Amino acid sequence: MIIFSRDAEADQAFLRDVLGCPNVDAGGGRLIFKLPPAEVAVHPTDGADIHELYLMCDDIDRTMAELRERGVEFVAPVSEQPWGALTALNLPGGGRLALYEPRHETAYDLPEDLS
Incomplete structure (x- = not known):
């Protein structure tokens, strides 16, 4: 995944400092971030x-509270969808990320089919 941004440095800082995503420098200050299962x-x-x-979380209220403590402002109230609870936040560079707590069976922890 690549996020194209009008302010890549600010968005990298957000992912690194606010969301706490571990990263490596791929050269020239271009950071590559480790993400949770997807x-x-x-x-x-x-x-x-x-x-x-869409970023997934186990508890949307708790996650929003933790992110608000780090200065994140949410741009949408939590809405209940048939598949989960959903909100959104803006990245410093102008992009938008959704945050949701799934109410469906998840696929990220399924075993790999190595046959």
Whole structure:
């Protein structure tokens, strides 16, 4: 995954300092971040191809409180969806990240099929 940003240094600092993501310098100050386990979903569309980034958490209220203590401002109230509780925050560079607590079975901890 690559996030294209109008202020890459600010977004890197946010991921490193606010979200606490471990990282390595890939050269020239370009940081590569370790992320928690991830999932990918593919949804149909008749419009333009878009991609969204959703961070998952176990407890949305607790996670939001922890992030607020680090200065994060949420730009959407928590909404209850059939698949989970959802909110969003803006990155310093202008991008948006969604944060959600899944209410569905998750795939990130499924064993790999090595057959």
